[in-house]
Amino acid sequence: xxxxxxxxxxxxxxxxxxxxxxxxxxxxxxxxxxxxxxxxxxxxxxxxxxxxxxxxxxxxxxxxxxxxxxxxxxxxxxxxxxxxxxxxxxxxxxxxxxxxxxxxxxxxxxxxxxx
Amino acid sequence: xxxxxxxxxxxxxxxxxxxxxxxxxxxxxxxxxxxxxxxxxxxxxxxxxxxxxxxxxxxxxxxxxxxxxxxxxxxxxxxxxxxxxxxxxxxxxxxxxxxxxxxxxxxxxx
Numbered sequence: 001x002x003x004x005x006x007x008x009x010x011x012x013x014x015x016x017x018x019x020x021x022x023x024x025x026x027x028x029x030x031x032x033x034x035x036x037x038x039x040x041x042x043x044x045x046x047x048x049x050x051x052x053x054x055x056x057x058x059x060x061x062x063x064x065x066x067x068x069x070x071x072x073x074x075x076x077x078x079x080x081x082x083x084x085x086x087x088x089x090x091x092x093x094x095x096x097x098x099x100x101x102x103x104x105x106x107x108x109x110x111x112x113x114x115x
Numbered sequence: 116x117x118x119x120x121x122x123x124x125x126x127x128x129x130x131x132x133x134x135x136x137x138x139x140x141x142x143x144x145x146x147x148x149x150x151x152x153x154x155x156x157x158x159x160x161x162x163x164x165x166x167x168x169x170x171x172x173x174x175x176x177x178x179x180x181x182x183x184x185x186x187x188x189x190x191x192x193x194x195x196x197x198x199x200x201x202x203x204x205x206x207x208x209x210x211x212x213x214x215x216x217x218x219x220x221x222x223x224x225x
Contacts (some may be wrong), residue, residue: 022189031211033211041217043203043205045214092157098210100145101146
């Protein structure tokens with residue numbers, strides 16, 4: 001069974017640009033979460049989607065947004081990129097709300113570098 | 116503010132040694148999850164503990180959830196080079212979000 005697929009793996013963008021990252025969850029998983037990982041802050045929760053609805057959002061500025069499609073695939077968008085947005089962006093999927101109890105499957109991440 | 120504090124931050128040991136990693140919080144969690152992450156990859160789930168006082172064993176790894184569900188520990192017996200990686204604990208409560216510690220970076224040398 002295929003794992004969580006994130007594309008692209010690597011991305012270099014210039015300050016002020018915007019970027020869209022994609023995540024395809026494990027087949028049958030309807031919950032998709034996004035995390036930002038940096039050396040200084042570790043993993044921080046961005047948002048979680050279930051059946052195309054955002055159920056929770058972390059403490060990030062409005063430049064960070066996301067959405068989920070009817071096939072459970074998810075995208076996140078960052079507008080007006082800043083140098084501090086350079087990070088590994090991780091997507092995780094689970095069956096509905098069971099990730100809280102049984103754990104999540106993470107993708108390999110998208111490494112975003114802002115120059 | 117990091118809800119979960121992990122210690123030590125770094126650990127370098129020889130193959131065959133034992134080690135314990137700690138994960139502490141002042142908050143109560145409904146469950147606590149441990150992940151291992153290797154460079155360039157996403158975290159991989161090792162175990163989830165949900166009951167206060169629970170102990171789970173996964174081969175040479177032993178996980179314990181504190182009685183008050185605020186802390187956890189991971190003990191590795193006879194560490195091997197393949198155990199090298201970043202160990203992350205994550206607390207879960209309502210709201211579909213995990214609160215991660217900053218991790219313990221473990222290096223096991225032959």
